[in-house]
Amino acid sequence: MAAFASLVTQTADLIPSGKAHLRDTTQDATRALEAFLASVERKAFRIAQIALRHEADALDVVQDAMMQLSSRYASRPPQEWKPLFYRILENRVRDVQRRRSVRSRVMSYMPWRGEDEEDAVDPVDLAVDHAPLPPAQLESDEAMAALEQAITELPTRQRQAFLLRNFEGMDVAETAAAMKCSAGSVKTHYFRALQALRSKLGEFRT
């Protein structure tokens, strides 16, 4: 954080002193962008992780989305950042899914191939954690696992609509902008997603 702060200060120092207002504007814009990215990064990671079921890939797509928003769209009005960011994120998720699909097709023609290092299971993940979980934590973890599984099984557009509306808290217009579809389509996808999730997770209905 300190290194970043010094970088911002150095960058601002490059602006001539006669243009102090420009330096202030630049710093304000940078701070606003940082605050925005900090506010969305965890949710964005979870959305990507649910879609990709892979932590490292999810981190990569979130970083790509941050870089692209910062380098290309930071000059846009801040109220446009969220729909833009999630549209970029979803595009990156789709790119990864396509690459996986192509890769699996190619690899299916190579029966002699050994186990890929990336696909290899980390033994640490297989180790049993003997620490007892509190009952509430255990219940919550099980509920989250069931919810995540049910969201993963949704069609792509329903998954997007559900996560952006319900999890990220975007309104219909923002969600429509992020999904590049009409507000009516967002409502339809969201409604169907809720129906599908309810039918799978009946015990959530209290």
Next chain:
Amino acid sequence: MMGGDTEGGDSEFERRTRALLMQSAEALPGAVRSRLTRARHAALAARSVRAPSFTRRWMPLGAAVAAVLALLIVYVPHSRSPLENPVTGAGLEDIELLTDTDAVPLNGDQEVDYDFYEWAAAEAAGAGGPAVGS
């Protein structure tokens, strides 16, 4: 905020699912949170070192215009000869006339042998007679 599956507001199901998702986002492992923070700083640093957008936007256009101008200069044919005097319009033909030593002098009558031309004309008129030198 959400509107829920009805216009009246969020249902209990929506609130429950949102709470679970929010809880999972808040409980991310430290390594993931650290990586996200580094990614954010990298994105902001990349923005800081980028060239001004004006330069970035117009530089390719300027290069394209320069290339087109260079092609025009090299390949478009000129309407005037390179030896043509841009002021008087004198061209290559005029220079040939001036340098032709066998042509009739253009700089006055004093060196013209009129007697020779009269004799040649008379000879031509009396072409029925014997040829000169025969």
